[in-house]
Amino acid sequence: MESIWRKTCTIEERETLNREIQTEVAVIGAGMAGLLTAYQLKKASVHAVVLEAKRIGNGQTKNTTAKITSQHGLFCDAFIRKKGQKTAGQYVQANQKAIEEYEQIIQENNIECDFERTSSYVYSKNEKKLRNEAKAAAKLGIAASYVRHIEIPVPCAGAVRFEGQAQFHPLKFMKAIAEQLEIYENTPVRKVEGNLIQTAQGIVKADKIVFATHYPFVNFPGLYFTRMHQERSYVLALEDAGVINGMYIGDGEESYSFRRYGKYLLFGGQGHRTGENTGGKRYEMLRQKAKQFFPDAKEVAHWSAQDCITSDQVPFVGKYAKTRPGWFVATGFQKWGMTSSMVASKILCDMICGVENPYAKTFSSRRFSTEEVPQILKDGAKAVNGLSKRFFQVPEKAREELETGHGGIVKTKTGKAGVYKMEGERDCKVQSACCHLGCQVAWNPDEKTWECPCHGSRFDCHGNLLDGPAQEGIQYE
Numbered sequence: 512m513e514s515i516w517r518k519t520c521t522i523e524e525r526e527t528l529n530r531e532i533q534t535e536v537a538v539i540g541a542g543m544a545g546l547l548t549a550y551q552l553k554k555a556s557v558h559a560v561v562l563e564a565k566r567i568g569n570g571q572t573k574n575t576t577a578k579i580t581s582q583h584g585l586f587c588d589a590f591i592r593k594k595g596q597k598t599a600g601q602y603v604q605a606n607q608k609a610i611e612e613y614e615q616i617i618q619e620n621n622i623e624c625d626f627e628r629t630s631s632y633v634y635s636k637n638e639k640k641l642r643n644e645a646k647a648a649a650k651l652g653i654a655a656s657y658v659r660h661i662e663i664p665v666p667c668a669g670a671v672r673f674e675g676q677a678q679f680h681p682l683k684f685m686k687a688i689a690e691q692l693e694i695y696e697n698t699p700v701r702k703v704e705g706n707l708i709q710t711a712q713g714i715v716k717a718d719k720i721v722f723a724t725h726y727p728f729v730n731f732p733g734l735y736f737t738r739m740h741q742e743r744s745y746v747l748a749l750e751d752a753g754v755i756n757g758m759y760i761g762d763g764e765e766s767y768s769f770r771r772y773g774k775y776l777l778f779g780g781q782g783h784r785t786g787e788n789t790g791g792k793r794y795e796m797l798r799q800k801a802k803q804f805f806p807d808a809k810e811v812a813h814w815s816a817q818d819c820i821t822s823d824q825v826p827f828v829g830k831y832a833k834t835r836p837g838w839f840v841a842t843g844f845q846k847w848g849m850t851s852s853m854v855a856s857k858i859l860c861d862m863i864c865g866v867e868n869p870y871a872k873t874f875s876s877r878r879f880s881t882e883e884v885p886q887i888l889k890d891g892a893k894a895v896n897g898l899s900k901r902f903f904q905v906p907e908k909a910r911e912e913l914e915t916g917h918g919g920i921v922k923t924k925t926g927k928a929g930v931y932k933m934e935g936e937r938d939c940k941v942q943s944a945c946c947h948l949g950c951q952v953a954w955n956p957d958e959k960t961w962e963c964p965c966h967g968s969r970f971d972c973h974g975n976l977l978d979g980p981a982q983e984g985i986q987y988e
């Protein structure tokens with residue numbers, strides 16, 4: 512189902528690139544990160560073109576909840592302890608500045624995108640944790656405080672409030688920005704070699720290349736697939752849920768997200784690692800919670816999205832790899848891609864223009880720390896598990912044992928396949944291995960999609976590509 516943003520904003524279609532062009536910078540991906548980067552470059556008088564596989568904003572950004580906030584969970588206290596006050600301060604200040612930058616762009620360009628200032632809150636049952644977090648955030652220069660009572664009906668010991676945060680309609684914002692940019696839609700990049708980009712029907716020669724593709728799809732060099740995984744979560748848009756002024760998210764388990772958009776309340780949760788929802792019922796469980804919190808509310812839309820998670824909870828922004836000096840990347844936004852995209856766009860623009868950026872080191876894509884090791888090992892173990900399932904796991908079910916309306920990996924004459932058994936129609940059959948790095952895909956009954964548990968690529972029930980890092984489908988030949 513379409514998000515509330517898609518239902519309320521149409522962006523005019525752009526031409527497909529079908530010739531050879533030359534540019535100073537090619538930005539791959541027209542999500543929030545790609546468009547903002549191209550926008551900053553334009554402001555710095557650098558010629559940039561944007562190459563988009565599908566349509567503008569049609570990646571994860573169309574399904575965000577679009578809170579623009581520097582409050583990325585209860586993280587300040589833990590960050591100071593892990594990374595030190597200087598780095599923690601840089602992270603928070605860069606994100607706080609991103610809010611001001613949005614407001615400035617919106618004002619300068621008279622963009623009607625329902626931008627409004629409000630406070631953000633993280634609620635928790637642990638009062639001590641909340642009080643420590645409020646103190647830590649204040650130490651980092653944020654107008655933060657502990658509040659005992661909040662306006663949403665969740666059981667908690669209060670919340671940490673950040674003042675001066677914001678929310679908006681992401682696609683209305685992107686539509687206005689896009690009008691100023693040279694963008695080619697339905698132009699998937701197939702190959703990048705040096706400064707040469709091959710798209711489905713054209714060629715781009717670019718002095719510099721920015722990968723703003725949500726998950727970077729060139730595996731070597733870069734090795735981003737060893738440093739990130741993806742997590743998916745679900746959103747309901749509710750009518751008649753009462754008025755909520757702030758933006759809220761919970762800490763730890765039972766974490767739900769709340770924000771208002773006009774007469775709607777956006778209520779999110781039920782997150783999981785992509786590829787690990789074989790049991791389904793995520794929407795159902797979210798609906799049950801919605802009923803409990805807002806008994807009179809009616810659902811008007813539902814959707815889901817996913818984001819890339821790094822081991823140390825900081826995005827990767829900067830050079831793609833040591834051996835590719837002209838390539839840049841912005842990824843790993845941890846479900847905080849509105850401010851992170853803005854931060855990334857400023858850093859990348861400065862790097863490309865040879866200007867020093869005070870936040871570049873904190874977000875550097877080439878940073879490595881021992882802190883990453885446990886998560887890298889965990890993600891590595893998941894990848895090995897996904898691969899071994901493909902080679903060694905014999906499917907438990909024959910096709911006949913699948914319930915109608917369900918999907919699963921089943922035995923075939925030559926091995927195995929993913930099968931979605933549809934009511935009164937022929938089965939939908941797909942390859943059981945993801946075409947990215949070969950892990951066995953798993954069925955997500957809530958979305959009726961195939962998902963890769965290793966790196967988070969997604970495919971529809973026919974095997975058509977929905978989300979990367981895979982760049983092709985898994986159709987059954």
Ligand SMILES: Cc1cc2nc3c(=O)[nH]c(=O)nc-3n(C[C@H](O)[C@H](O)[C@H](O)COP(=O)(O)OP(=O)(O)OC[C@H]3O[C@@H](n4cnc5c(N)ncnc54)[C@H](O)[C@@H]3O)c2cc1C
Pocket residue numbers: 539540541542543544545562563564565566567568569570571572573574575576577578579580698699700701723724725728742743744745746779815816817818841842844845846847848849850851852979982
């Ligand atoms: C449920 C949920 C709620 C969220 N809510 C918030 C929130 O309230 N606030 C917040 O800050 N963040 C939030 N986020 C995170 C935020 O939505 C994302 O981080 C952000 O939208 C990612 O933007 P992007 O530009 O990196 O990626 P995308 O929007 O996915 O854009 C990437 C683009 O690259 C294109 N592409 C990929 N491969 C190619 C190729 N080979 N050639 C050409 N183009 C290509 C894709 O088609 C796509 O359009 C949320 C995330 C989730 C999952």
